[in-house]
Amino acid sequence: MNKINLFFFGLSLLLALFSCKKDEVNLGAYISENPDRIKAGIIDSFQIITYSKVKDSVITSGRTSQNLGCINSSEFGISKSSLYASIVPDFTNNVFPSSNSTIKSFYIQLNITGYYGKSKEQTFQIYKLKERVRENLTYYNFDSLSVGEKLGSFTINASDSGLYKFNMDSSAGHYLLSDDSKDYASKDAFKSFFSGICIVPVSSPGVNEGVIYQLSKTGISLHLSFSTKNEMDDYYESELTYNIENESNIFAKFNHNFSASEINAILKDSTLGQKEFFIQGLSGGYGKIEFPTTQKWFDNKSLNYLITGYEFKIFAEQNSIFYLPQQLILTYKNSLGLRSYKSANLNDDENSYTFQIYNAEVNIALENGEFDEMNFQISHPLPGSSPEQVKIFGPDSEKPPKLIINYTKY
Numbered sequence: 001m002n003k004i005n006l007f008f009f010g011l012s013l014l015l016a017l018f019s020c021k022k023d024e025v026n027l028g029a030y031i032s033e034n035p036d037r038i039k040a041g042i043i044d045s046f047q048i049i050t051y052s053k054v055k056d057s058v059i060t061s062g063r064t065s066q067n068l069g070c071i072n073s074s075e076f077g078i079s080k081s082s083l084y085a086s087i088v089p090d091f092t093n094n095v096f097p098s099s100n101s102t103i104k105s106f107y108i109q110l111n112i113t114g115y116y117g118k119s120k121e122q123t124f125q126i127y128k129l130k131e132r133v134r135e136n137l138t139y140y141n142f143d144s145l146s147v148g149e150k151l152g153s154f155t156i157n158a159s160d161s162g163l164y165k166f167n168m169d170s171s172a173g174h175y176l177l178s179d180d181s182k183d184y185a186s187k188d189a190f191k192s193f194f195s196g197i198c199i200v201p202v203s204s205p206g207v208n209e210g211v212i213y214q215l216s217k218t219g220i221s222l223h224l225s226f227s228t229k230n231e232m233d234d235y236y237e238s239e240l241t242y243n244i245e246n247e248s249n250i251f252a253k254f255n256h257n258f259s260a261s262e263i264n265a266i267l268k269d270s271t272l273g274q275k276e277f278f279i280q281g282l283s284g285g286y287g288k289i290e291f292p293t294t295q296k297w298f299d300n301k302s303l304n305y306l307i308t309g310y311e312f313k314i315f316a317e318q319n320s321i322f323y324l325p326q327q328l329i330l331t332y333k334n335s336l337g338l339r340s341y342k343s344a345n346l347n348d349d350e351n352s353y354t355f356q357i358y359n360a361e362v363n364i365a366l367e368n369g370e371f372d373e374m375n376f377q378i379s380h381p382l383p384g385s386s387p388e389q390v391k392i393f394g395p396d397s398e399k400p401p402k403l404i405i406n407y408t409k410y
Contacts, residue, residue: 046291046293046294046297046403047291047292047293047395048289048290048291048395048400048401048403049270049274049288049289049290049291049292049395050273050274050277050287050288050289050290050392050394050395050401051266051270051271051272051273051277051287051288052263052266052267052270052273052277052278052279052285052286052287052288053267053285053286053287053288053377054256054267054280054283054284054285054286055283055284055285055286055383056142057140057141057142058140058141058254058283058284058383058384059138059139059140059141059384060139060140060141060143060251060252060253060254060384061133061137061138061139061247061248061250061251062138062247062248063217063247063250063384063385064216064217064247065113065214065215065216065217065385066081066083066214066215066217066250066251066252067081067212067213067214067215067252067282067385067386067387068081068082068083068110068124068199068201068212068213068215068252069081069115069117069122069156069201069210069211069212069213069387070122070201070203070204070205070210070211070212071116071117071205071209071210071211071212071387072204072205072206072207072208072209072210073207073208073261073321073322073389074207074208074261074262075261075262075263075278075319075389075391076256076258076261076262076263076278076280076285076389077256077257077258077259077260077261077263077264078204078205078255078256078257079212079254079255079256079280079282079283079387080201080254080255080256081201081212081252081253081254081282081387082144082198082199082200082201082252082253082255083198083199083215083220083250083251083252083253084129084133084139084143084144084145084196084197084198084250084251084252084253085133085196085197085198085199085220085244085249085250085251086129086132086133086191086195086196086244086245086249086250087194087196087197087221087222087242087243087244087245087249088187088190088191088242088243088245089184089187089190089240089241089242090240090241090242090243092184092185092186092187092189092190093181093184093185094178094181094184094240095181095184096177096178096179101177101226101227101228102226102227102228103170103171103173103174103224103225103226104225104226104227105167105170105223105224105225106152106167106168106169106170106172106173106222106223106224106225107165107166107167107168107222107223108126108152108154108165108166108168108197108199108220108221108222108223109163109164109165109166109219109220109221109222109223110156110163110164110166110213110215110219110220111162111163111164111215111216111218111219111220112156112158112160112161112162112163112164112213112214112215112216112219113161113214113215113216113219114161114213114214115158115159115211115212115213115214116211116212116214116322116323116386116387116388117209117210117211117212117321117322117387118208118209118210118211118321119157119158119159119211120157120205120209120210120211121155121156121157121203122155122156122157122201122203122205122210122211123153123154123155123201123202123203124153124154124155124156124199124200124201124202125150125152125153125199125200125202126150126151126152126153126154126168126197126198126199126200127147127148127149127150127151127197127198127200128147128148128149128150128151128175128194128195128196128197128198129145129146129147129148129195129196129197129198130145130146130147130148130195131145131146131195132191132192132195132196133145133196133248133249133250133251135245135246135248135249136248139251141252141253141254141283141284141384142253142254143251143253144253145195145196145198147198149172149175150169150172151168151169151172151175151197152167152168152169152172153202154166154167154168156213158213163219165223168222173224173226175194176194176222176224176240176242177226178193180193187245196249197222208321212282212387214386217244217247217250218243218244220243220244220250221241221242221243221244222241222242223239223240223241223242224239224240224242225238225239225240226238252384254282254283256283262276262278262391263278263285266278270288273394274394274395274396274397275393275394275395275396275397276317276391276392276393276394276397277391277392277394278389278390278391278392279325279328279378279379279380279389279390279392280380280387280388280389280390281325281380281382281383281384281385281386281387281388281389282383282384282386282387282389283383283384284379284380284383284384285379285389286377286378286379286380286383287377287378287379287392288376288377289312289330289376289377289378289401290372290376291371291372291376291403292372294366294371294405295366295369295371295372298366298367298371299369304409304410305366305407305408305409306363306407306408306409306410307359307362307363307366307405307406307407308359308406308407308408309356309359309404309405309406309407310356310357310358310359310362310403310404310405310406311354311355311356311357311403311404311405312330312354312355312356312357312376312401312402312403312404313352313353313354313355313401313402313403313404314352314353314378314392314393314401315350315351315352315392315393315399315400315401316346316351316352316353316390316391316392316393317351317391317392317393318351319389319390319391322388322389323388324346324351324388324390325346325380325386325388325390326345326346327343327344327345327346327381328343328344328346328353328378328379328380328381328390329341329342329343329344329378329379329380329381330342330343330344330355330357330376330377330378331375331376331377331378331379332357332361332374332375332376332377333373333374333375334361335361335364335365335368340358340361342355342356342357342358343355343381353378355378362405378392
């Protein structure tokens with residue numbers, strides 16, 4: 001390594017997408033206003049490539065909250081989330097009458113903690129599962145279980161958080177009544193008798209319409225009330241509640257139809273992603289970032305660089321229908337071969353996100369010639385948990401991403 005020169009240069013590299021090739025003739029220095037100090041500044045530009053991908057395996061079981069509903073956006077097309085859950089009664093050892101019983105009420109209760117999209121009436125159907133959701137298995141966004149009899153349908157048009165009750169088909173409540181007391185002897189025995197429920201959105205919202213509700217797992221329950229009379233013609237009433245046992249007993253399945261969306265062309269051909277790229281939390285849609293000329297710049301044998309700052313800034317398009325995510329994350333492969341991440345909060349004044357990566361990580365990767373393998377990608381911090389969507393301006397757009405590299409030359 002060359003002996004360190006007496007000159008110290010501070011360089012800020014403003015990297016815009018698909019900018020001009022480096023022009024060594026135009027690189028220059030200037031004298032600062034303070035005559036006792038000399039400051040050199042160099043501005044260079046490099047190529048940046050952006051495009052979008054969608055993960056095919058997002059874990060949707062073991063979560064404290066779940067998504068339910070359907071939304072149709074011009075950016076991502078139709079996104080639908082259905083729920084599969086096993087339930088257990090609030091107490092066991094129940095004995096049901098073999099005759100002379102009447103279903104008084106049968107309803108489902110949902111605890112809505114928030115929603116994404118436009119609050120609009122949306123219809124759901126609920127079915128009985130043929131197989132239980134097993135606690136020792138991991139379920140993904142593409143998983144589903146076979147369903148049986150329809151238990152009813154209901155409509156949601158909620159704009160506030162809270163508990164909501166929706167009546168089901170009263171006659172379907174008989175599926176929860178057992179002639180064999182062994183079916184209610186334990187929670188496991190009950191789940192063999194009644195495996196659980198499946199809730200499916202059936203509405204078809206228009207473009208930039210629809211809503212996906214965020215539900216608290218502990219707030220999803222079935223309620224059954226029935227009455228019976230004994231030999232003396234005396235009537236007795238009984239009310240049972242069936243809850244989801246734990247976070248492992250529920251998972252979501254996502255269905256997506258990208259055919260009429262902006263992201264569809266980019267998913268098929270990444271070269272079309274230069275004006276925009278997209279990020280979505282529901283199924284784990286993420287943006288890929290590449291800097292194909294940076295490694296070559298660093299490998300210039302006539303100069304030696306020490307990276308002292310690495311900042312990457314992206315600009316999002318404001319959507320009149322949906323709020324932008326408050327946070328995004330930039331992940332990359334570090335020097336140990338593991339995934340590292342840096343988060344960035346939304347700047348409301350300019351709808352931007354700024355990521356600052358550890359200087360040492362960038363420097364090591366460049367020195368080892370491994371910068372192109374860092375696999376940069378931007379995603380929602382909680383894929384599978386939030387349906388938020390965001391459209392990011394790409395290289396050829398009006399607000400291209402910016403990369404600022406500060407370094408010392410020696």
